[in-house]
Amino acid sequence: MVITGYVLEIAQVILALLLAPGLAGFVRWLKARLQNRRGAPPWQPYFELRKLFGKEVVMSNNASWLFRIAPYIIFASTITVTLLVPMIVAPLALDGMGDLLMVVYLLLLGTFFLALAGLDPGTAFGGMGASREMTVAAIAEPTIALAIFGLALSAGSTNLGRIVTQELANTAVTLSPGHILAFVALFIVTLAETGRLPVDNPATHLELTMIHEAMILEYSGRYLALIEWASWLKLTIFFTLLSNLFVPWGIATTFDPAALAVAVIALIVKLAVLGGIIAVVETRVAKLRLFRVPELLGASFVLALLAVTSSFVLK
Amino acid sequence: MIFFLLLLPPLIASLLALLVRPNREFVGWVSALLSLISFGAAITIAAQTIAGDVPIWGLAINSLGLEGVLRADSLSALVLVCITGVAALTLFLSSGVGRVTHYDAKQLRRYQIFINLFIAAMLLAVSANNVGVMWIAIEATTIFSAFLIPLTLRKTSIEASWKYLLLSSVGIGLAFAGTVLAYFDFVSRSGRVENALNWTTLMATAPSLHPEVVRLAFVFLLIGFGTKAGIAPMHTWKPDAYGESPAPLGALMSSALFAVAIYAIARWKAVTDAVLGSGYSNNLLLALGMLSLIIAAFSVVRARNYKRMLAYSSVEHTGLICLGLALGPLGAFAALLHLVNHTVAKSLMFFLVGNIERAYRSPLIERVHGLLKVLPQTGGLFAVSLLALIGLPPFGLFVSEFALFRAGFALNQPVLMGITLVLMSIVFVSFIVHLNKMLYGTPTEGVIAGKADRLWNVAPLYISIGILVVLGLTLPTPLAILLKQSVEIIAK
Amino acid sequence: MNDALFSQLTTLGSSVILLYGFTLLWRKSLHAYTVAFQWQSVMLTGLFLIIGYFGHDVELYLVAGFLFILKVLILPRYLGKLEQRFPGERESRPYVNVATSLVVAGLLVLLAYAITRPLVLVSDLPTRGGLPLAVGLIFVGLFVIITRKKALTQIVGFLVMENGIALLAVLGTYGIPLIIELGVFLDVLMGFLVMQVFVYHIHDTFESIDVDQLNELRH
Amino acid sequence: MPALFKKILQTGIVTEPLGPDEAEIIQLVAQVDRKVQQLLGRALAIREVDAGSCNGCELEITGLTGPVYDSERFGIHFVASPRHADMLLVTGPVTRNMEVPLRKTYEATPDPKLVVAVGDCAKTCGVFKGSYAVIGSIDKVIPVDVFVPGCPPEPADILRGILAALDRMPTKRT
Amino acid sequence: MTIVLFLVMIAAYGFGAFVALLGGRGPIGRWLVAAGAVIGAGAGCAFGAVVIISGQPFTLSIPELLPIAGGLALRLDPLGAFFLVVIGVGAIPAAIYGAGYTKAYENGRASLRLLGVMFNLFLLAMSLVTLADNVLTFLLMWEGMSLTSYFLVITESSEDGTLRAGNWYAAMTHAGLALLLAAFVLLMNGGAGAFADLRSSAGTLSPEARNLIFVLALLGFGSKAGIVPLHVWLPRAHPAAPSHVSALMSGVMIKLGVYGLLRVALDLLGGGPSWWGALVLGLGVASALLGVLYALMEHDLKRLLAYHSVENIGIIFIGLGAGLIFHSSHLMTLAALGFIGGLYHTINHASFKGLLFLGAGSVLHATGTRNMEEMGGLIKRMPWTALFFLVGSAAISALPPLNGFASEWLVFQSLLGGLNLPAPEIALTIPLAVGMLALTSGLAAACFVKAFGISFLAIPRSHEAENAHESPLSMRVGMMILALACVALGLAPFAVVPVLGGVLAGLGGLPDTRPVFTLDLSVHAPAGFAQISPTWIALGLLILLVLVPLVMRFMRVNRKLRVGDTWGCGRIGQTPRMEYTATSFAEPLRRVFAELYRPTKELSIDFHPESKYFVKSIKYSSRITPLFDRVLYDPLLRLVQRISRQVRRIQAGSLHLYLMYVAVILILLLIAARWF
Known part of the structure; x- marks a missing residue:
């Protein structure tokens, strides 16, 4: 039983790694369709990864060892997060290894090194990207913390496994106003953290409007592959959090194969739905000016604060 | 007998200086050595009072009022030790004693005559039992010191002396009026008695005196002796006189003379309290003490002249001591301890300032830079003693200020103490700022260290620092007893 | 009868002494000040004698003698010397003009009356009526010192104040103990001498005995 | 918002389907696909370099990314950095000022990489020939795999050129 | 055991200070000074660890010292011991580091003697703060700590701004001491001030008094800890001090503010x-x-x-x-x-x-x-x-x-x-x-x-x-x-x-x-x-x-790596001027929080005399005045200066005026004495 748990952990990581490019590709495909284009197929990102792993790396002569280890740290920290996020089964065997705060800070670890790597070659764009990325990350942080608080308030824990099981046990919580507000707040943060419109345009070619892309302009080959993969993984993680923490239905609470199968399907469906929402949103909205982003995040903070307050009042 | 050992040495020294003309170096040495005898006598008196004796001496000549005219209880002993100690230090460090001097023989002669007379007058004031004699002696200190301020006749020194002289005379005149009023009260109650002005008699009669008269009398006395002590707003002579007087005189005036004036106030306060209870005098002292603190604190902020800055520091400490005296036995203890500490620290300060002024030929802060480089000994000592003066540990003033605040808060005066703390912080910061300007930076052009900065020449000052540290870390038992007994005398 | 006379005499004497104090306020020449002080001291001596006589205090005669020597003979003589040294000096522009000075002095005497009320009530001496006048004289002396510019005037003011204190002492207590009195005289003399020396210094350095020139030391 | 999506639904996909007249392309894609997948997958990242063009070619290249031609469906997309690129799409004659940048861009691109020169100018310098500001054709500065003729070439031509270049990939592998 | 460690600690710091007093120059001198600090801190660390592990407090009382308020009383309980360990953790590396770092002062830029003496005494005073068991001992050590650290701050006194930093530090730390003095003296309530007594008597104080004590202690310790708005000395003093001293001050000393707050609020006041x-x-x-x-x-x-x-x-x-x-x-x-x-x-x-x-x-x-x-x-x-x-x-x-x-x-x-x-x-x-x-x-x-x-x-x-x-x-x-x-x-x-x-x-x-x-x-x-x-x-x-x-x-991922020029959009050369700077990095946040920063901007453009469309040079500068400097300290300083200017008028130089003060106060007091 214990071993099954650990096997499932590893299986979940592999599943996440496999799903992540597909999710990104799906969003892109859907966006293309919404732009009345045919677009690349959803599995296009897999090809891109494969291509990038096959290419050489060209590194700036100004860059240092930090530039070379950063992709591994980013990738490793993101995978570590997937060890903690219940995707198909809750609680996970390693649930006690970390809680939501750990998740957030592990992701921040990745962002931290990505920003440093952006500064390392000494280009203006890298610095610009790093500066903006850290600004957005910092301002998004309070909302995340409050959303966590809100969840903890209703579930009585910040460990993800317990939040999920608690909610499954008490479904009334799911549709409470606090929960919904927290969901919206976290959704906005997801847009910011994963570099989606209206905060950042993942498809831009224009350096001056970039955030995430600007930092990785110097990366190539396998390093770029790792970073891209990690960022898709991050998207998947946020989607999983949004879906499994707020709408935990379908997730397995036992290691029963049938339940697990249902859970995988449920997960894919939920990710697809969220991907669809993102695609719709990205089609609908224009990119905000950088200095309007704090207003958006401020709004999400207020939503999260309301979420916590209403949860508290209703408790 | 012991009083002769106390009072005669300075008189002899003065006489010697008068007779030997032109002045020779040995006069200085003799008077310095004689001062040690006085110091020894003061210590002996202190020892006697600690043992419970109260040395007393008088002439039983009828109708002269000289019966038991000299008396030294613990309070006197305490102040006497302070005075003789500072006097010894002063005389050893005076110009013309083994040091280069910039005075001519005539000036040195005058200096030796009057400084010893000045010391003698102070000693007499403190050892007098008769408050009239005390008054006379204190008035005499004004006169003798006025001769000393303008050793070299400059415009500013004359100005300072005149102001000092007139303010002190007026003040002391008012104190005399107060004394007369007290005597008047005594007489109208108990008739004319020759030794009525004896402190012991006054204290014994006090409970039956008329409160309304004593109230008035104490105002005159407080203003009068307060002028001498430099309580605001009668402090105005201090910056001028301290700024213009030669270092040894500054040292004596700021520490010993100040102690004498405080002594007189404390004595009269005891009498007043015996009549009126302590509330009345306490309120007056608190009011004037606070005023002194306020004026001193804000005057220091923008000080430009380091000698005058020290004068304001004196005003500040006057204020503190006034507060202490007004804060019951605990406060009186703190005040007296502070008086001792201040005596040591302030006298020290003036010698250092003298060295600095001689080297830099300017009393202005803005002209003094790189003190630590130019005069390493003096500069270092100056920094240390300034820190001691603003109440930093491990120096005595820290402990006595702590005791003062303890007394204040214990008496439920948090607002007053709070204001005091704020004002003291202002003084502290200002002093640090001024000190930094002087200690560091590129040395001012054309400054010569001279011999004054040699280790040997400042060695006695290390003793002062040592005393301050000892007082900061511990309280020697004899001193503790002396203080306790003194407190019993002035605050019951 | 005797007491009443005594009382009237002392009050009258005190009043005259106070009036001599007022002289300082309306005259301008230094010489007039010296003279006023001299006469005031004469009156004071007389008062000492009266009180000595009525109060049966022999000591007071002695004190009166010293007083006469010091304040009527010695001090005016020195003052005279000083004013001859500086012939041009007049108290021409005091800080407070004559009229105001007189009004203020009057108010000060009134104040003295108010303040010394307890003294008068407490004392049962026939001389008590003069006590307010004595305190008033102290105030007036102080006022002169404050408002007059010449160093010499200030000295005279100071001496007048001293006279006021002596008056207070003699009226209130029939004189303080002799030895103290003598000490006081000595102090006054020495103090005067010092001041006199300084007046010369001031004149030598500032070429005038105007005290308001002494304003270099400030802050 | 509903209005927008209504319009999206009404418009439908505007990307032109690969009709029978593009059979050649279909074939090309099918041929190249197998060969190059090992190297570049079905993903080609292009960095466009304007070495001094009159912007005619750029207009056509932009057309390539638009909904009608929609090069993305082939897995071709344009990137912001040569570091990310597999192919440089160079236009115009090389001007004096663009010589070094062009070379640097080439150096910055990781191997394996391709160069497609678009337009007549790239080969012949066109009307700019002989200008003091022009160095010469693209291949004077960097090795070019395929030239796409035309002034300007149509998007389909460019696409064809890109695919032709891909065909050359295996030979460049060393 | 503990007493040995205690004595070793004192002796080692003393040794370090003594060596420094003799000069402390040259590699041997510097290393000996550092050795004193290292051994002292090590002993302190061990001392604290022993107390924490055993849970047995260490006590030592010397009634002969500081007799005025209960003698010198030392007691190390686990809380103090923890902070003693913190001191050790900060001090050992700082001292080792300092041995090398202070080499730069050998040229006379700063006094190695003063630095060495103060460094060791500073550590000693800090250690003793954690041991103090009565009010006066605590205040003595506390002020000792402040004083020694003040001298450490102004080590490089010849540098620009160091003295001003020192002034700020002295001011804030002294203000803190004043508050603490008030708090402790109130807490003593007239007693001798042993912490054990305070602990037991704190309950008998009125709620107002307890509140007042707490607020005073909070502000007093807060000024040392550097909480807003009492933090102003930190950004001034830390840059001025030698780096290993900054490390100690920031890493360790300000923590003693935390210690003090815990000690007073939690332990003494309960x-x-x-x-x-x-x-x-x-x-x-x-x-x-x-x-x-x-x-x-x-x-x-x-x-x-x-x-x-x-x-x-x-x-x-x-x-x-x-x-x-x-x-x-x-x-x-x-x-x-x-x-x-x-x-x-x-x-x-x-x-x-x-x-x-x-x-x-x-x-x-x-x-x-x-x-x-x-x-x-x-x-x-x-x-x-x-x-x-x-x-x-x-x-x-x-x-x-x-x-x-x-x-x-x-x-x-x-x-x-x-x-x-x-x-x-x-x-x-x-x-x-x-x-x-x-x-x-x-x-x-x-x-x-x-x-x-x-x-x-x-x-x-x-x-x-x-x-x-x-x-x-x-x-x-x-x-x-x-x-x-x-x-x-x-x-x-x-x-x-x-x-x-x-x-x-x-x-x-x-x-x-x-x-x-x-x-x-x-x-x-x-x-x-x-x-x-x-x-x-x-x-x-x-x-x-x-x-x-x-x-x-x-x-079998492609493992080739080629080093090339930085991609700079094909620019010819990559120079530092093209890099993002610290200022530009922070610019977005500066804009986001502009309400707080209120930057003042200064733009001066030098136009060509012929036409304003030709710009010769543009100079742009922007400054941020910290909030509390702006709303609290600057006005406060101005107020003090203004009062000071007024008060200085008292000493206007006129004797008549001075005499007038005497007369006025005399009459006022007489009136007060007569009728009030």
Whole structure:
């Protein structure tokens, strides 16, 4: 039983790694369709990864060892997060290894090194990207913390496994106003953290409007592959959090194969739905000016604060 | 007998200086050595009072009022030790004693005559039992010191002396009026008695005196002796006189003379309290003490002249001591301890300032830079003693200020103490700022260290620092007893 | 009868002494000040004698003698010397003009009356009526010192104040103990001498005995 | 918002389907696909370099990314950095000022990489020939795999050129 | 045993100070001075550890000294012992580092004698603060600590601005002492002031008095700790002081403010109403946020670090505030969690901030500048320093698995416990604190990306940075010790948390929480609320960091790597002027928080005389005056100056006026005496 748990952990990581490019590709495909284009197929990102792993790396002569280890740290920290996020089964065997705060800070670890790597070659764009990325990350942080608080308030824990099981046990919580507000707040943060419109345009070619892309302009080959993969993984993680923490239905609470199968399907469906929402949103909205982003995040903070307050009042 | 050992040495020294003309170096040495005898006598008196004796001496000549005219209880002993100690230090460090001097023989002669007379007058004031004699002696200190301020006749020194002289005379005149009023009260109650002005008699009669008269009398006395002590707003002579007087005189005036004036106030306060209870005098002292603190604190902020800055520091400490005296036995203890500490620290300060002024030929802060480089000994000592003066540990003033605040808060005066703390912080910061300007930076052009900065020449000052540290870390038992007994005398 | 006379005499004497104090306020020449002080001291001596006589205090005669020597003979003589040294000096522009000075002095005497009320009530001496006048004289002396510019005037003011204190002492207590009195005289003399020396210094350095020139030391 | 999506639904996909007249392309894609997948997958990242063009070619290249031609469906997309690129799409004659940048861009691109020169100018310098500001054709500065003729070439031509270049990939592998 | 360690500690510091007094120059002199400090700190550390482990307090009383208020009384209980350990943790590396760092002073730039004496005495005074067991002893040591550190701050007195920094430091620290004096004297209530007496009599004080004492103590200790708005000395004094001294002051000394607050509020007063905690919490939040916001705007590396000290003290205070709030509601386990979070952050901050200051010192040593805009590319020239600084940066940004995360997690958890509070008005402020704490840590990460990225990465921005060199071994060893401490403290919260629980047990009625926070490789919040294991996370990260390249190799990923020019859109040359600067890095946040910063801008354009369309030169400058300088200190200073100008008029030079004062006061007092 214990071993099954650990096997499932590893299986979940592999599943996440496999799903992540597909999710990104799906969003892109859907966006293309919404732009009345045919677009690349959803599995296009897999090809891109494969291509990038096959290419050489060209590194700036100004860059240092930090530039070379950063992709591994980013990738490793993101995978570590997937060890903690219940995707198909809750609680996970390693649930006690970390809680939501750990998740957030592990992701921040990745962002931290990505920003440093952006500064390392000494280009203006890298610095610009790093500066903006850290600004957005910092301002998004309070909302995340409050959303966590809100969840903890209703579930009585910040460990993800317990939040999920608690909610499954008490479904009334799911549709409470606090929960919904927290969901919206976290959704906005997801847009910011994963570099989606209206905060950042993942498809831009224009350096001056970039955030995430600007930092990785110097990366190539396998390093770029790792970073891209990690960022898709991050998207998947946020989607999983949004879906499994707020709408935990379908997730397995036992290691029963049938339940697990249902859970995988449920997960894919939920990710697809969220991907669809993102695609719709990205089609609908224009990119905000950088200095309007704090207003958006401020709004999400207020939503999260309301979420916590209403949860508290209703408790 | 012991009083002769106390009072005669300075008189002899003065006489010697008068007779030997032109002045020779040995006069200085003799008077310095004689001062040690006085110091020894003061210590002996202190020892006697600690043992419970109260040395007393008088002439039983009828109708002269000289019966038991000299008396030294613990309070006197305490102040006497302070005075003789500072006097010894002063005389050893005076110009013309083994040091280069910039005075001519005539000036040195005058200096030796009057400084010893000045010391003698102070000693007499403190050892007098008769408050009239005390008054006379204190008035005499004004006169003798006025001769000393303008050793070299400059415009500013004359100005300072005149102001000092007139303010002190007026003040002391008012104190005399107060004394007369007290005597008047005594007489109208108990008739004319020759030794009525004896402190012991006054204290014994006090409970039956008329409160309304004593109230008035104490105002005159407080203003009068307060002028001498430099309580605001009668402090105005201090910056001028301290700024213009030669270092040894500054040292004596700021520490010993100040102690004498405080002594007189404390004595009269005891009498007043015996009549009126302590509330009345306490309120007056608190009011004037606070005023002194306020004026001193804000005057220091923008000080430009380091000698005058020290004068304001004196005003500040006057204020503190006034507060202490007004804060019951605990406060009186703190005040007296502070008086001792201040005596040591302030006298020290003036010698250092003298060295600095001689080297830099300017009393202005803005002209003094790189003190630590130019005069390493003096500069270092100056920094240390300034820190001691603003109440930093491990120096005595820290402990006595702590005791003062303890007394204040214990008496439920948090607002007053709070204001005091704020004002003291202002003084502290200002002093640090001024000190930094002087200690560091590129040395001012054309400054010569001279011999004054040699280790040997400042060695006695290390003793002062040592005393301050000892007082900061511990309280020697004899001193503790002396203080306790003194407190019993002035605050019951 | 005797007491009443005594009382009237002392009050009258005190009043005259106070009036001599007022002289300082309306005259301008230094010489007039010296003279006023001299006469005031004469009156004071007389008062000492009266009180000595009525109060049966022999000591007071002695004190009166010293007083006469010091304040009527010695001090005016020195003052005279000083004013001859500086012939041009007049108290021409005091800080407070004559009229105001007189009004203020009057108010000060009134104040003295108010303040010394307890003294008068407490004392049962026939001389008590003069006590307010004595305190008033102290105030007036102080006022002169404050408002007059010449160093010499200030000295005279100071001496007048001293006279006021002596008056207070003699009226209130029939004189303080002799030895103290003598000490006081000595102090006054020495103090005067010092001041006199300084007046010369001031004149030598500032070429005038105007005290308001002494304003270099400030802050 | 509903209005927008209504319009999206009404418009439908505007990307032109690969009709029978593009059979050649279909074939090309099918041929190249197998060969190059090992190297570049079905993903080609292009960095466009304007070495001094009159912007005619750029207009056509932009057309390539638009909904009608929609090069993305082939897995071709344009990137912001040569570091990310597999192919440089160079236009115009090389001007004096663009010589070094062009070379640097080439150096910055990781191997394996391709160069497609678009337009007549790239080969012949066109009307700019002989200008003091022009160095010469693209291949004077960097090795070019395929030239796409035309002034300007149509998007389909460019696409064809890109695919032709891909065909050359295996030979460049060393 | 303990007495031996105590005496060794005193003797070693004394020895260090004595050697310094003899000169302390040359390699041997400097090493002997450092040896005194190292042995002293080591003994102190061991001393503290023994007390913590045994739980037996050490006591020593010398009634002959300070007889005026109960003699010199020393007692080391576990709480003091913990801080003694913190001192050791900061002091040992700083001293080792200092041995190399002070070589630069051999040329007479500063007095090595004064530095050595004060350094050892400073450590001694700090150590004795933790031992003080009565009021006067405490104040004596406290002021001794302030005084010695003041001299350390002005070590480089010939540098511009050092003395002004010293003035600020002296002013703030003295104001603090004044407040503490008031607080303690009120607490003494006329007694002798032994802490045991205060503890037992504190309950008898009136609530007003207790409140007053608490507020005074909070402000007094807060001024040392550097909470907003009393923090103004930190960004001034830290840059001025030699770097190993900054490390000590920031890493250790300001923590004694925390110690004092705990000692007074929790131990002596035994806790109080919940608004005490709320006040501490509020100040903590304000300090954390303002500290990091102003840090972001700094490009002086050491000033930046100093502002981060304000931030971290804020975080510690948030923990303490939460603890006090829970304590007042008798939620003792949660209270313990808050205090543990605060204490844990205390030792963590000591290690990473010490490390960062030492790193900044190395940079200063190598480049001669503290201005980040003149650095860059140092990672290649001083790789060790860069590595250590990176560790410190990651730790202070609370990135797992380093130590900053562990303690911030505890603080977060204690705040999340706020939902258990019975008082809704305070419970509702807690979410806000959570949000602000999160914002703080996010901004801190941003700030350290800037600090590390601009200083160490990319191309050198100045000739000095170009020619920078790695620091000598002693300095590297000093930094290494602290870097290892950061890692160890981050990996072993399961070991640290129970120890802290033991340290707090019994203070103000706190229970022994050792059984609550269990002892496997993870840390638990109370009642199974949450659980993390940084140890496992670190292991996971480590495995993945090895595994990912291995798998990549196995999958035959292209492993070629070519080094080429930086891609600069084809520009001819890449020069430092093209890099992002510290100022530009922080620009977005500066705009976001413009309301707070209120930058003043100055733009002067020099036009060509012929036409204004031709610009000869443009000069742009922008300055930020910190909020409290603007609204509090500048007006205050102006007020003092104004009063001072008025008061100085009293001494106008006119004798008549002076006499008038005498007459007026005489008459006033006579009237008062007669009728009032």
